[in-house]
Amino acid sequence: MAQSTSRTDSAGGVPGLPREGGGAPLSGRVVLLPRLKERDRIASALERAGARVLRAAVTRTVPGEAAALEATARRIVAGEAAWLVLTSARTVEALAPYLLAEAGFGSATGDQALHQEAGTPDPHDGSVPPHTPITPPGQHQPRSSIPPMRVAVVGPATARAWTKFTGTAPDLVARGSAAALLKEPAFAGSPATGDHAPYQEPDIPNTHHGTPPPHAPARIPESKTAPRGLPGGVTGPHDSSWRAHASDDSPARLRTAPEAARRVLLPASALADPALADGLRRAGWEVEQVAAYTTVTADACNLPPDLEHRWATGGVDAVVLTAPSTTRAVLELLGPPPQGTGLVAIGATTAAATRELGLTVAAVAPSPTPEGVLQATIDAIRATAGPTPPPQEPP
Numbered sequence: 242m243a244q245s246t247s248r249t250d251s252a253g254g255v256p257g258l259p260r261e262g263g264g265a266p267l268s269g270r271v272v273l274l275p276r277l278k279e280r281d282r283i284a285s286a287l288e289r290a291g292a293r294v295l296r297a298a299v300t301r302t303v304p305g306e307a308a309a310l311e312a313t314a315r316r317i318v319a320g321e322a323a324w325l326v327l328t329s330a331r332t333v334e335a336l337a338p339y340l341l342a343e344a345g346f347g348s349a350t351g352d353q354a355l356h357q358e359a360g361t362p363d364p365h366d367g368s369v370p371p372h373t374p375i376t377p378p379g380q381h382q383p384r385s386s387i388p389p390m391r392v393a394v395v396g397p398a399t400a401r402a403w404t405k406f407t408g409t410a411p412d413l414v415a416r417g418s419a420a421a422l423l424k425e426p427a428f429a430g431s432p433a434t435g436d437h438a439p440y441q442e443p444d445i446p447n448t449h450h451g452t453p454p455p456h457a458p459a460r461i462p463e464s465k466t467a468p469r470g471l472p473g474g475v476t477g478p479h480d481s482s483w484r485a486h487a488s489d490d491s492p493a494r495l496r497t498a499p500e501a502a503r504r505v506l507l508p509a510s511a512l513a514d515p516a517l518a519d520g521l522r523r524a525g526w527e528v529e530q531v532a533a534y535t536t537v538t539a540d541a542c543n544l545p546p547d548l549e550h551r552w553a554t555g556g557v558d559a560v561v562l563t564a565p566s567t568t569r570a571v572l573e574l575l576g577p578p579p580q581g582t583g584l585v586a587i588g589a590t591t592a593a594a595t596r597e598l599g600l601t602v603a604a605v606a607p608s609p610t611p612e613g614v615l616q617a618t619i620d621a622i623r624a625t626a627g628p629t630p631p632p633q634e635p636p
Contacts, residue, residue, distance in 0.1 A: 265291025266619050273552070273560040275299040275567055283561065286611035287618060295557065297548055299570035301539045304335055305511065305532040313508050313531045314339035320390050322504040322529070323432060327411075328395045328419045328517070330402035332508050335533035337406055390506075393427070395419045396609055416608065418590045419513070423520040431525045432503040503527045511535035512566055514590055536566040538573050549575060552582075559583040559603070559621050561614055565594030572598065583621030587614060 268291030274284050277298045284294050304310070314336060317325055327333055393413040394400050400414045415421040422428055504527045507518055511532035521528045551557060552575045562568045562584060568591065571578075578584060583603035586592035592605045603621035606613040 265289075267292035267622070270558040270622055271295060271551070271556060272618060273297070273548075273557045273571075274563075275560065275571055276563060282611045283614050286615045287561075290615055290619070292618070295545065295548060295551070297544050298539050299544075299574055300536045300564075300566050302331060303535050303537055305508075305534050307339075309531045310336065310339045310508070310533060311343070313506060313529075313533075314343040316506055316529070317390070318343045321501050322390050322506045323502050324427075324505045325390055325392045326394075326422065326505055326507045326517075327392065327399050327403060328507075328509050328513065330398050331510070332533045333399065333402040333406055336508055391427075393422060393425070395422060398609070418588050419509075419517040420520065420590075422517060423524070428521060428524060428526070432527075500527070504529060507531070508533040510566075514565075536564070538570040541574050544574060552576070553579065555579045555581050557582050559585055559618050559625075561585045561587065561618065562591050562595060563587045565591055567591070568595045568598060568600070572600075581625055583618075583625035585614065585617045585621045 267287060270292045272287050272292045273295045274281070274287065275297055277296055278284070281296075284296060287294050316322060317336075317340060391413070392403060392411040393415065394403055394411045395415050395418070397414065400411055403409075403411050413422075413425060413427060415425055503525070505521055507521075507528055507530040509517075509530065509532070512535060518528045518530050557578075558581070560571060560578065560582060562571070564587070578600070584595060584600055586595055586602050586605045587609045588606060592602045595602050603624050604617040606617040
């Protein structure tokens, strides 16, 4: 259910940010954060800086076609690609039940409800301990959710979601927009050379490239597994039994290894910017893209009752736009922002999409983190609304 305001417990705040109250950079300001999340670190950062945060779900997520997701999960578990690329935590959530079902842990149908308001509580957003792989009700921890291929993700939130689901860190974490992956050495070169060569177990004659490279998309024997670190040294438990479960060193499988070494699996939003897939193809990768989910505008009846009036009368100093779909939904539900309301884009992709709609972006977050969004919000309000108003005297 939508709610109009949020106050985050101080324990969930961002270290180093000012407490609410006098002298805080956003004291007296109203910021719209158009999403609902438990333990929302961005909301906490804004509130600790003195802002009153209005929260509302303006979009809802609809899952992709089951058949396509099942096929993608099958390829992931079988290791039929060099890389799995994930650009959002929602993609992890969309894939999770299908990966569990493919590995023999129940059915994908009904395991997770993806028909939800954007930002509603989900198991990848801090509601479980940091290193706890998600397990279906009534099941023990999966033997492992690690696919026998390398995993690249965009942003720390996606990295956390993957680690919480699988218990292992991704191999590569790109910062910024999805297109940032194209600058990574692993994807910038031809997939037919170097680290992209197919890997075979040591006891299998290797007729392709001799000794496997250090970062090969390998099925790692259980005795050789080791945690792969997240930014900041965060790691999760490693268990390679899913790898063993999914391994198939049959002659037919080995004949397809060179093809798999050039393949990238790219489940993503149906509304995703095509720049990443197009760039990978130009670099020589075979990209298999599937719509894991899409985002649609939520019903207006779910908005807080006073939000439309507050928006129309200039009662919102800034709005944080967290995705292109969020921008479109805000426009559809609330209309164009009035003069004096600063638009804050969480990243370059959202900023570009917002400008394409004819809107002016007051500030772009230098990173999609609480600190980055806070700084951009401060900059946007200074640029559009002038100095912070003096605190109101009590009656």
